[in-house]
Amino acid sequence: MRITCPYCGERDRREFYYRGAAVDLDRPAPDAGPDAWDDFVYLRDNPAGETRDLWYHEGGCGAWIVVTRNTLTHEISATEPASGGKR
């Protein structure tokens, strides 16, 4: 498996650490209420198809990356820096 780091280019999977679904980027407001926070902390989709994950380029440049991939075909369709704009 190869992942394209937005900074370093295509790299081997061993350089990356898997964090989980990219919901971390959509943190609810502190006063959003228990339902929103329950959803954010505990509830995860298990899609058969496209999913967005957070990966960390641990053995490389140290960037957090949002990887859009398909759980059925293992195809990676997009990678972008989790910080939004490039630095």
Place this chain on the structure above:
Amino acid sequence: MDKLIAQTPCDGLLPLTIGAVSVTEVAPGAIHAVSAFQGQAKSLSEAMKAAHGMVLPAPNRAAGKSGARAVWFGPGQVMLIGPTPDPSLSAHAAVVDQSDAWAVVRLEGDGAEDVLARLVPVDLRPQHFKRGHTARTLLFHMNASITRVGEKAFQIMVFRSMAKSLVHDLKRAMEGVAARR
């Protein structure tokens, strides 16, 4: 505590020559992480040019030459190696002293790429990785910064605490390459 003796990271481990490839320790001088403040990369680059004669290197690139290099180290971070950073840089960037935190070695010779090919999951052959190119990647199990500094020469940086592992892993790979020549 007054009897401490300063030692380089690879003291007693290098130099090492096996076959056509050799590893030597580099005395890098000062090492500082330079990270531009938000939106100040351009002004930092101008300050670097004025003070040290090098613009801020783009991702996966290094600038300068032996004795004064600027090596890209990650998003928004450049390592200034050699000179003491000019105070003018601090207006545009966070400058953090990391001298003595890194083991710096030079791998040189015919087949240096073959040695690294056994350890590094990145294509470092000259047609892909030219002089002035740099990569943050793994060297065996270690986080490393690898920069091509000559036609047959690489600068390799790992954490100082990894110096012994670095030399061990390079030695094993050099022996393997030499045995197949």
